[in-house]
Amino acid sequence: RKEVEQDPGPFNVPEGATVAFNCTYSNSASQSFFWYRQDCRKEPKLLMSVYSSGNEDGRFTAQLNRASQYISLLIRDSKLSDSATYLCVVNMVGSGTYKYIFGTGTRLKVLA
Amino acid sequence: NAGVTQTPKFRVLKTGQSMTLLCAQDMNHEYMYWYRQDPGMGLRLIHYSVGEGTTAKGEVPDGYNVSRLKKQNFLLGLESAAPSQTSVYFCASGGGTGFSNQPQHFGDGTRLSIL
Numbered sequence: 390r391k392e393v394e395q396d397p398g399p400f401n402v403p404e405g406a407t408v409a410f411n412c413t414y415s416n417s418a419s420q421s422f423f424w425y426r427q428d429c430r431k432e433p434k435l436l437m438s439v440y441s442s443g444n445e446d447g448r449f450t451a452q453l454n455r456a457s458q459y460i461s462l463l464i465r466d467s468k469l470s471d472s473a474t475y476l477c478v479v480n481m482v483g484s485g486t487y488k489y490i491f492g493t494g495t496r497l498k499v500l501a
Numbered sequence: 502n503a504g505v506t507q508t509p510k511f512r513v514l515k516t517g518q519s520m521t522l523l524c525a526q527d528m529n530h531e532y533m534y535w536y537r538q539d540p541g542m543g544l545r546l547i548h549y550s551v552g553e554g555t556t557a558k559g560e561v562p563d564g565y566n567v568s569r570l571k572k573q574n575f576l577l578g579l580e581s582a583a584p585s586q587t588s589v590y591f592c593a594s595g596g597g598t599g600f601s602n603q604p605q606h607f608g609d610g611t612r613l614s615i616l
Contacts, residue, residue: 393543420602421602421603423604430589430610430612431609431610432591432607432608432609432610433544433591433607434607435604435605435606438602438604440602476543476544478604478605480596480602488546489534489546489596489605490543491536491543491544492543493541493542493543494543
């Protein structure tokens with residue numbers, strides 16, 4: 390099993406739709422979680438951190454489910470500009486290691 | 502607001518040539534990282550540093566060396582380039598231990614082709 394798994398998509402949704410992605414992780418000792426956005430051939434950019442209680446930033450909501458070991462990202466009222474690949478990132482705690490594990494990403498296409 | 506700056510942006514090398522990729526950050530971060538990203542794969546950690554003068558191996562360190570002589574700079578070297586090292590290389594800074602909940606910030610990448 391991969392340490393961090395995401396559905397590669399693509400998720401094709403119309404403008405204005407609500408879409409959700411999940412990301413599962415294998416290491417129960419994981420402590421920090423993030424969602425990044427990556428546009429084609431560009432660098433990953435932090436979208437939001439994921440907190441235990443869940444958090445929201447405008448149209449974006451992130452949730453953490455430790456019991457089932459997954460995080461989720463919900464995008465409401467999708468815009469054309471939301472089209473990108475969304476990377477899930479998990480920070481593993483280990484003996485002296487500082488490991489950020491990246492998922493391979495979920496591709497979103499918002500259609501006009 | 503430079504953040505993380507990578508040079509060069511693009512490079513084409515011949516097999517066996519050497520080169521150094523430079524990463525500079527102005528955010529006073531202790532931690533810095535070098536990743537490579539290949540089609541269909543997630544970012545893979547090559548080497549990282551937890552502070553000036555320190556380096557450590559990541560997931561795919563073979564064929565690469567690094568140095569962190571100054572806190573703000575992290576250099577990635579390819580001593581003898583191979584076609585398998587054709588990739589997009591990203592430098593990142595920030596982050597920390599799992600308990601810190603600090604994200605990483607990325608440079609805009611170096612696209613490297615080895616012929």
